[in-house]
Amino acid sequence: MEEIGVVFLITGIILIAAALRRPEPFGFPSIFFVGVLEMIDLVSPLFGALVVFAVVILLLAMPFLDKSEEKHPRKRLIFFAIILALMAFWAAFTVMGFL
Amino acid sequence: MDKESTGALSKALLPLGKMFTKSRDWIIARSGLERFMEETEGKTVPKHALNPAYCLGGVTLVAFLILALTGFFLANYYEPSEGGAQRSIQIISTELPFGFYAKSIHSWAANVMVIAVLLHVLRVFITGSYKNPRELTWMGGVILLVFTFLFVLTGYVLPMDERSEFAITSMSGAFGWLRGIPHVGGVFNWASDTVGEALTGSYWMHVTVLPIAIILFLLVHFYLIRKHGISGPL
Known part of the structure; x- marks a missing residue:
């Protein structure tokens, strides 16, 4: 229980300390959306929306695709690779967006 | 003594x-x-779940509660109109007692929430915690992730600064076509490319629709966690 309390306490202290120093953490443009916007710019708005929907559907369907009883990522390499590929895809577009 | x-x-x-x-x-x-x-x-919480990686859902919740409190405070002074938005943000930042702190804590907590929820999803995925019988908990969590991103995007529109322009361009570019759906297109006004419509739609989503939706899904999420317990170790 103490460990959970410590995590919450740290979160609170970081938030308050950060707020006292500067109003925005990452400045502009937003690190979370720059990748999607880059994809929209490079390909098309509809493609950007379709990719977002496809990722959400893929995540929703994950328990029904990965039905084995294995939990360790080394024993679920395909699914682990899918998530790594998604993250790499997102990171690449984000970097391109900042260039 | x-x-x-x-x-x-x-x-x-x-x-x-x-x-x-x-x-x-x-x-x-x-x-x-x-x-x-x-x-x-x-x-009691199982030993393996005392790892900080298992506390990320809790960190997300704490950030959400901070956002709700500061958001409630800010909403009292914010004016959701093209002319008034920037002026009210200026008043909150410079004249209102503790306004600057409330606004910056709101902004930082939003970033903490997004990072924590992404890491939480990643942890659940890596540890295979979405498997039988926790499929519904995972699906609810994915929907909560979508709501979190929508929260941030609609929140960007509200100050009517350069960030808002960025958010309106992203949302109208990716989701503007949803407004063409007959009968329900109005629900997606937040994805309009007209500044006024996007501002009203985003404000409505940010302070009414999304908070209610996120609270309902959180309650279901917690009920399911309570029912099935925390997943076992790897």
């Missing part, structure tokens, strides 16, 4: 303590909390 004054203080506080116990028992007896407390009594 000597023994005598400690004794006097305890004596003075005794009626207060009794009043607190009576009030607590009164509330528990009438609210049905008694059954809940009996059910939760003795339930």
